[in-house]
Amino acid sequence: MITSLQADALIAAGQTRADALGIPVNIAVLDAGAHLKSFTRQDGAVLGSIDIAITKARTSVLFQIPSEAVWDYAKPGAPAPGLENSNGGLAVFPGGLPLFGADGALIGAVGVSGGAPSQDHDIARAAVAALIR
Structure with a gap:
């Protein structure tokens, strides 16, 4: 289970990286059941990217792999073929990463959207690096 403290740490680390890149993004953290645990929309982040950030995280948690995989x-x-149309629609491009606890069990996922796919992935990796286990 991902805690609120862990989710907040991921959001903060993602925001720090996004700020360093100069890209306002949306960051979603979901629990292992694909339910929203924490979310932020940075000032200036595109409204249409809110759903994409959540969908990237949901894709990662449902399949326990990075969204682009x-x-x-x-x-x-x-x-x-066409798997991306299942589960209410999946995001099959970079920016969603699964989260695993110290015991290796899935605890959730993070999704980032608002920059180029490679930038979203970079920000998501920075968030995951801050996971408190």
Whole structure:
């Protein structure tokens, strides 16, 4: 289970990295059941990216892998083409990362949206690095 303290630490670290890059983003932290635990929309972050941040985190928590890795299963010719249309819609591009506790169990996921996909991924990695275990 991810705690509020852990979720807040992820949000703070993500905001710090986004500020360093000069990119206002939306950051969502979900628990292992894919329910919203914490969220922030930085000043100037695009409104349309709110849902994308949450969906990136949801994609990661549902499949327990980075959001962009789901594309390897969903793309044409892959084992499950069209998978991105399942579960109410998935985000199969960078910016969503699963979160694992000290025992290796899934505790949630973080999703970031508002910058380029590579920037969102960078910010998500910075958030995950701040996970208090």
